[in-house]
Amino acid sequence: MTKAELRQKYKEMRLQLSPGELERLSETIVEMTLTHFQLSEKTISIFLPIERQRELNTYLLWERAMGVGATVAIPKTNFETFEMRHYLFESTDQLEINQKGIPEPKKGKVIAADKFDIVFVPLLAADVKGNRVGYGKGFYDRFLRKCAPNCLFVGLHYFDLEQNIDDVLPTDIRLNAVVMPSQVIRFD
Ligand SMILES: Nc1nc2c(c(=O)[nH]1)N(C=O)[C@@H](CNc1ccc(C(=O)N[C@@H](CCC(=O)O)C(=O)O)cc1)CN2
Numbered sequence: 001m002t003k004a005e006l007r008q009k010y011k012e013m014r015l016q017l018s019p020g021e022l023e024r025l026s027e028t029i030v031e032m033t034l035t036h037f038q039l040s041e042k043t044i045s046i047f048l049p050i051e052r053q054r055e056l057n058t059y060l061l062w063e064r065a066m067g068v069g070a071t072v073a074i075p076k077t078n079f080e081t082f083e084m085r086h087y088l089f090e091s092t093d094q095l096e097i098n099q100k101g102i103p104e105p106k107k108g109k110v111i112a113a114d115k116f117d118i119v120f121v122p123l124l125a126a127d128v129k130g131n132r133v134g135y136g137k138g139f140y141d142r143f144l145r146k147c148a149p150n151c152l153f154v155g156l157h158y159f160d161l162e163q164n165i166d167d168v169l170p171t172d173i174r175l176n177a178v179v180m181p182s183q184v185i186r187f188d
């Protein structure tokens with residue numbers, strides 16, 4: 001299927017999930033992440049959930065990562081340049097919800113892209129090769145190419161993998177791993 005078809009399919013699948021199921025799946029994905037990835041002493045990027053898109057509750061991951069001594073940063077989007085800049089995330093007092101419904105930092109210490117050990121990546125769909133589909137603006141494709149060569153790109157996903165995405169672009173950056181409620185898959 002094409003990215004456009006997959007966006008529609010997975011948005012509908014999210015709408016089938018009740019608030020209770022979304023919370024339970026979020027908890028499971030966070031537990032799977034903590035089991036499979038060493039976060040202590042690491043510098044990590046986490047996205048915060050767009051609630052109207054029913055994204056997973058990554059506040060749980062932030063709390064757990066802080067608990068094991070990770071340095072956590074969150075992105076702020078610029079919808080004119082489609083670039084993101086990261087800020088150290090220390091308190092929910094830093095946040096405001098932007099027009100797209102994304103909780104974003106209004107202040108904080110800037111963290112450069114090449115400082116990250118792990119970037120957790122939002123997605124609507126992913127395939128068995130590690131290709132992903134987002135909302136289609138290329139924010140993560142532009143950001144991930146600035147990260148260090150040994151940085152891990154880890155998708156967080158409610159559902160199973162697709163066999164193929166038909167219209168992968170040369171600028172698309174593949175994931176190294178994806179965490180799903182039932183399993184963690186590494187692509188390399
Ligand atoms: N939590 C989170 N943060 C993220 C992303 C994400 O997927 N999740 N992004 C991943 O790249 C970037 C934001 N990407 C976005 C791109 C387009 C729209 C947008 O046009 N929203 C429309 C509804 C579109 C739709 O339903 O498809 C709107 O709010 O009106 C929102 C976010 C960066 N931050």
Ligand SMILES: Nc1ncnc2c1ncn2[C@@H]1O[C@H](COP(=O)(O)OP(=O)(O)OP(=O)(O)O)[C@@H](O)[C@H]1O
Pocket residue numbers: 003132133134135136137138139140141142145169171172
């Ligand atoms: N490094 C880049 N420089 C310029 N344009 C880019 C770059 N990376 C991606 N793009 C463009 O951004 C768009 C990304 O579309 P795509 O459908 O892959 O988005 P997506 O991966 O779903 O979105 P997101 O990364 O925001 O979740 C494409 O038009 C692509 O050409």
